[in-house]
Amino acid sequence: MPDVISQNLPFLMRGLATTLRIAGLTAAGGTLLGLAVGIAIHLRVAVLAASLRLYIEFVRGTPLLVMLFICYFAFPALLGYRTTAEQATILGFILFIGAYIAEDVRSGLRSIKPGLVQAALATGLTHWQALGLIVIPLALRRIIPTLFNQYVRLLKFTSVASVIGVQEFTGSAMLVNARVFAPVTILAFIALTYLVLCLLLSSIGRVLHARLAV
Amino acid sequence: MSYEFDWAPIWEARALILAGLATTVMLSAASLVLASIIGVIVGTAASSHRLAFRVGAGVTVEVTRNVPLLIHMYVWYVALAFLRLPPFWCGVLGLSVYSGAYVAEIVRGGIASVPDGQGKAALATGLTPFQTFFVVIYPQAFRIVAPSLANVFSQLIKDSSLASAIAVMELTYVAGAVEGQSFRTFEIYITVCGLYLLLVTIVTLALRFFSGAREQAPAMELASA
Amino acid sequence: MREPIIVLKEVSKAYGATPVLRRCSTAVAAGEVVVVCGPSGSGKSTLIKCINGLEPFQSGSITVEGVEVGAKGTDLPRLRMRIGMVFQHFELYPHMTALENVMLAQVHALRRSRSEARERGRELLDRVGLAEKADAMPANLSGGQQQRVAIARALALDPRAMLFDEPTSALDPATISEVLDVLVELAREGMTMMVVTHEMGFARRVADRVIFMDQGEIVEDSRKEAFFSNPASERAKLFLSKILFH
Numbered sequence: 001m002p003d004v005i006s007q008n009l010p011f012l013m014r015g016l017a018t019t020l021r022i023a024g025l026t027a028a029g030g031t032l033l034g035l036a037v038g039i040a041i042h043l044r045v046a047v048l049a050a051s052l053r054l055y056i057e058f059v060r061g062t063p064l065l066v067m068l069f070i071c072y073f074a075f076p077a078l079l080g081y082r083t084t085a086e087q088a089t090i091l092g093f094i095l096f097i098g099a100y101i102a103e104d105v106r107s108g109l110r111s112i113k114p115g116l117v118q119a120a121l122a123t124g125l126t127h128w129q130a131l132g133l134i135v136i137p138l139a140l141r142r143i144i145p146t147l148f149n150q151y152v153r154l155l156k157f158t159s160v161a162s163v164i165g166v167q168e169f170t171g172s173a174m175l176v177n178a179r180v181f182a183p184v185t186i187l188a189f190i191a192l193t194y195l196v197l198c199l200l201l202s203s204i205g206r207v208l209h210a211r212l213a214v
Numbered sequence: 215m216s217y218e219f220d221w222a223p224i225w226e227a228r229a230l231i232l233a234g235l236a237t238t239v240m241l242s243a244a245s246l247v248l249a250s251i252i253g254v255i256v257g258t259a260a261s262s263h264r265l266a267f268r269v270g271a272g273v274t275v276e277v278t279r280n281v282p283l284l285i286h287m288y289v290w291y292v293a294l295a296f297l298r299l300p301p302f303w304c305g306v307l308g309l310s311v312y313s314g315a316y317v318a319e320i321v322r323g324g325i326a327s328v329p330d331g332q333g334k335a336a337l338a339t340g341l342t343p344f345q346t347f348f349v350v351i352y353p354q355a356f357r358i359v360a361p362s363l364a365n366v367f368s369q370l371i372k373d374s375s376l377a378s379a380i381a382v383m384e385l386t387y388v389a390g391a392v393e394g395q396s397f398r399t400f401e402i403y404i405t406v407c408g409l410y411l412l413l414v415t416i417v418t419l420a421l422r423f424f425s426g427a428r429e430q431a432p433a434m435e436l437a438s439a
Numbered sequence: 440m441r442e443p444i445i446v447l448k449e450v451s452k453a454y455g456a457t458p459v460l461r462r463c464s465t466a467v468a469a470g471e472v473v474v475v476c477g478p479s480g481s482g483k484s485t486l487i488k489c490i491n492g493l494e495p496f497q498s499g500s501i502t503v504e505g506v507e508v509g510a511k512g513t514d515l516p517r518l519r520m521r522i523g524m525v526f527q528h529f530e531l532y533p534h535m536t537a538l539e540n541v542m543l544a545q546v547h548a549l550r551r552s553r554s555e556a557r558e559r560g561r562e563l564l565d566r567v568g569l570a571e572k573a574d575a576m577p578a579n580l581s582g583g584q585q586q587r588v589a590i591a592r593a594l595a596l597d598p599r600a601m602l603f604d605e606p607t608s609a610l611d612p613a614t615i616s617e618v619l620d621v622l623v624e625l626a627r628e629g630m631t632m633m634v635v636t637h638e639m640g641f642a643r644r645v646a647d648r649v650i651f652m653d654q655g656e657i658v659e660d661s662r663k664e665a666f667f668s669n670p671a672s673e674r675a676k677l678f679l680s681k682i683l684f685h
Contacts, residue, residue: 061411063375065386069393070403077399078217118493119530119589123544123596124520133547138534152280159282163379170284174292183293191281191289198280214533214578 004182005189015172016193019158022086022168026093027151033094034101039136041102042109052102059099064160068092072164089161097154104146108139141212148205152198159194169193223396224405234388235409241305241384242371242413248310249370253317258347260318261325271318278315283376286312291380305377305384313370320362324355360425367421368414375410385409443468444600444631445490445522450499452485452655459485460496461655467600467633472626474642474663475635477652478678483635484527486652487602490633491519504599520548523593527605529585531577537564537588538573541595549596556595563591567621583614590621600631607638639682643667651675 005012037056041049059067071092076083083091112135120130140147162171173190177183224231260271278286287308290299299307328351336346356363378387389406393399443466452460459482467473475483488494490501492508492515501508503518531540538560545556564573567587577585586606593601603622607615619641626632626645636642642649642663649666651659653674659666670676 058407061372061414062407063372063386063410065375065378066389066403066406066410069386069389070407073393074400074403077397080217113530115526115528115530116532118488119524119526120532120544121493121516122491122519122524122526123592124516124548125544126516129547133543134532138532141534156280156282159284160376160379162284163376170282170288174288177292183288183295187285187289187293191285194282194285195277195280199276202280212534214576 002182002185002189004176004180004185008176008180011176012169012172012189015167015169018086018167018172019155019169022089022093022158022161022166023151023155025090026097027154029090029094030097030101030150030154031147033098034105035136037098037102038105038109039131042106056099056102059096060103062096064092064096064157065163067096068160068164071095085161085164085166088164089158089166093154093157096157097150100153101147101150104143104150105139108143109135111142112138138214141214144205144209144212148202148208151205152201155198155201156194217400219401220398221401223398224392224401227392227396227402230388230392231385231405231409234383234385237302237383238371238374238385238409239413241302241309241374241377241382244306245309245313245370245374246367246417248306249313249317249366252310252314253321254352256314256318257321257325260322271322275315275318278311279319281312283308283312283373284379287376287380301377301380301382304380305374305382308380309370309374309377313366313373316366316369317363320359320366321355323362324359325351327358328354357425360421364418364421367417371413371417372410444504445633446500446502447486447490448500450486450489450496450501452489452494452496459655460489462499463652463655463657464499465650465657465660467631469599469631470629471647472630472632472634472645473648473650474646475633475650475652476637476639476642476678476682477658481652482655483652484604487524487604487633487635490602491515491522491524493524516548520544520596521599523590523596523598523601525586525589525593525601525603525606527609529577529582529589529609531585531589531592533577536574536576537569537580537591540577540588541592544592545595559595560591563594564588566594567591568617581614582610583617586610586618587621590618590625600633601625603632603634603636605635605637607636637682639667639679651678653678 037052041052043049062070068089072083072085072088075081075091076088116134116138117130120134121127125133158168159170161168162174165171167175169190173186177186256271256274259267260275262268262271287304290297290304290307291301332350332354333346336350337343341349374384375386377384378390381387385406389402392402396402445467447463447465450460450463451458463482463486465473475487477483485494489496490503490508492513496509503522506518507513508515508518531537532543535543538557541560541563542553542556545551545559546553551559561570561573564570567590569584569587569591572580572584572588577588580588590606606622607618610618615638619638622632622634622641623645634641634646646663649659649661649663650657651666651670651672651674658672659670659675661671666675667679670679
């Protein structure tokens, strides 16, 4: 390992930890949000469904960085609260990826044959039980590949948080670079790390898909 | 909620915002062209009969798209600073290489969806391999993958906002500047979102138009190829 | 006559302006086996799906053991537990093993303990001849095996009656008999059954009564012997001649 890296490794690893924390939290939060929104739209919950569609369309038309600025500057100004760069990042990423996951969830839900729900109802399960025991678990299994695509995107997104001053992996690396100036080594190191992490994440998705696909 | 809306400062900064929009359009357009060229070359290599080409293209695509776009931009802007490329072109190169990997995947899929016999038939009529691709295979593949291409291209336009991080004075960068002067935070970002949405819509409609128009006028392809 | 379990009175249903059921009336007594037949699109499947409230209907009434199916306050899940249903395309839950399929409603609708449900599930899988397939996924079972699992799933709730919606028409000819054998055995044990089917051999063997439907109407509702030897209507005669001698 080159000296620039090994000498700054603890600092870089702290950055990586922040990256993984943000990615983990936002993956969990985004999945929950996406599930809730996708299900609400699928069930055609009157006014709610229409406003949720609007949310999805808005997010899908907005660059991630602009979304971050909105959560870091615009929302606090509009609603009068204080936030840190990391909190804003987490909120922004959850709102952002949640819209994409909601679309995936919706298409997963649409792929379930109505006959399956009828069969569940015919055995005395309620509509909610059919949804919770059959429809949602099945839909989730079907969208595992796209879900993991979104997680990989999230992992790559985290680097953007450095633009608003979050000291995650990329931010830390650029700080090290500003001090020691070894851009080729440092960028190669972080690029390689992202590459390995992303490939790891997608292979987890592939294994899960192979195990759980129906 | 005590926020009072005031759109006047946005209107006053219109020249600046339009300049940013123009930069975003040029940045996106240049990247779109370059990404398409990269995508067609790599995607065609990935469909090759030669194993070495396939493996090479596959590795290129995986490595490229699993590294964050921001790193791609830093590579040109920071690591290769000795090339002294202007920030704009660093942005274009970063964006093109990154998006090119996505285009390559789509091109590979498109070529795979054209029946094998089509290429063989074209070669049998005496077309060169080059002509076969441009006259027979790409046009058919294009029609199939147009919707996916539209997705990648609209993603590219939105991703171009990251060029603000390497000091390209595009729309997002300008938004930050206007925000800093006027503190009309919400107004400026809503405006910027609207402008991105406009660009994305235009590209999506354009691609839909071209992929549809080609179906009605196949003769045009021959003439232009 | 024994006490009727299922009673239909003047049941009518339409999709928009298209009528699918026209004033259908009949009753099924405890222990009776009724075969419902008729050309495709005659409303047979819709009729039996109305009985457990899977399909709404616009007028008339259906009662199951005295409980009104179409009434507002009816606890449909509870009613459906008492009438098992088997579908044309099996509709097994693809993400669960055969045993889990049979256990699910026992645990979540009937509120049996998991161990009790598992025991009952194994017992029923054994009864339909699939004891060794308990841990198989539906995708790894043949059509006939899937349908037998579906029958076990319905029986697991100890229903008072069973509805079968063309249980063999999506099957390979080779596996039809393994499903019909299960049905015959059920009938012999005295299960109350309504079976929509084109299997006239099965009807001859086990049915007590045959209902013939055409264009949403119950055209004939007669004892098996009468139906096969001397159908009253021209439409039934035509149908029988097509289905028996093609």
